Amino acid sequence: MPFADTEATQRHIDEISGDVARAMLIMDRxxxxxxxxxKTPKNIIPIFPPSRAPELDPVENVRHYLTAIRLSHRVFETCEAIVATACEAWQKLLAKPLDCRTRRVPPSISSGFARLIAICDPPMS
Known part of the structure; x- marks a missing residue:
């Protein structure tokens, strides 16, 4: 999809909704x-962190992790080297997804989200 707009967001939400019983979706404003x-389906819980709070934005945590831990203080010879390094960094992030979250999110916030997750989606018995 070439644009980030309401139609694209709706299609994204619908896709997520069809794949999960319940989900929290963090969106900026x-x-x-x-x-x-x-139109947000009943099984999607939208969460809107405060404006101008990048530390609460999961995408900012990913960007920070990739740039600070994997891509900083390097000189690349070619564009292909940049892409290859970024792909490698992304694969390492996928192998260890909680690593980026724990680097920037203050404990009070991450525990608040953990409590919210527990309330919204209690463990299956």
Whole structure:
């Protein structure tokens, strides 16, 4: 999809909704995330962190992890070397996904989200 807009967001939410029993979806406050035209299914719980709080944005945590831990203080000879290094960093992140979250999110926030997850989606027995 070539644009980030309400239609793209709706398709993304619908795709997630069809694959899970319940999910929390963290979204920033861009217009296409907050418009009344966006129809959120009952099994999706939208979470809107405060504006101008990048430390609460999971994408910012990923960006910070990739740049600070894997991609900083390096000189690349070619564009292909940059892409290869970024792909390798991404694969390492996928192999160890909690590593980036624990580097920047303050404990009070991460424990708050953990409590919210436990409330919204209790463990299956």
């Amino acid at each position: 861009t217009g296409w995330h907050t418009t009344a035209r966006l």
